[in-house]
Amino acid sequence: MTRTQVLDLYFMEARSKLIDLAAFLDRVDRAEGEADFRLRAFRDAVSHLSDGQPARAKNILLSLSDPSTEPIATAPGKGAVGAWPGTEAK
């Protein structure tokens, strides 16, 4: 596909998602109280959008992932939250 064809197919969808992201961050800013690790992880991930590197989707997924390699002692529950809390939250 040409770049123009990609833009024809996906620009409006991506534009909509971009504005949603901005509105989400505005909403978080307007809210009260302390944010948790997810906001920091989100802001770090967003930085990959404009770093000019290829594989942005992969790099964002990596930035949100648990980088450790050893199994944990016991499962704390069943769910996942979408971002790794890091060592400070453990």
Place this chain on the structure above:
Amino acid sequence: MRYIEPHGHMVSRVTDDYQDMAMAGCACICEPAFWAGFDRRSPEGFYDYFCQLTEHEPKRAAKFGVPHYCWLCINPKESEDVRLARDVVALIPQFIDRPNVLGIGEIGLNKNSRNELQVLEMHVDLAARLDQLILVHTPHLEDKLKGTRLILDVLKNDSRIKPERCIIDHVEEHTIELVLNSGFWAGMTLYPESKCTPARAIDMLDNFGTERIWMNSACDWGVSVPLAVPRTGLEMRRRGWLAETIDKVVFQNPARFMGQCPKFKIP
């Protein structure tokens, strides 16, 4: 468009979904054993579930002209209780020869705990002893990368396991290379919010090719779209993919993988 739904939890879906899938060209459905959304309290609960997957659900699917296959296991979300898991794994051999059972799955990890790993190893051993295909669930979100690495280590460390007889499901951009480069099949799950969208799945096909890869809806009791595979086929068409290549991804590839089980009949 003919297609195969290689991963759908139809016990959680309504009959309208069967009708819609049949009308969209679904040639057969394959249903891995799954977490019910709550923990079953006894092996007997799993016995009943395995009866549902091997007796009742094929009949329900047949009403819409859709062949139904399944995979058996205790899902990773219930693997923290090793004693229960051991009892459930012991039930599987009495079901494994039933005509719609394709293999062991979806096994794997959820939170990457030691107990989950132990139960994964039990299933892998069972599959190796019974010479069964394996369908693997990789963890969600932040746990996926680590879990995929741990799962690949377990499979690669067992010399009885042939990578071409295992599919590692729910890959995303950060795990697909690990899976394909190790010789395993990769599954892409098309979800509206997590896992990957149709556009991203097609991007991965652009980047990594169409060998040893399938797409599925993994439709279940959560947010999911039973028609995600044909919708992605349509998206591929919009992006200029040839009809033959679309057919390879949505029909021929899953047929080739599951055709390694002699019970699977090409629809």
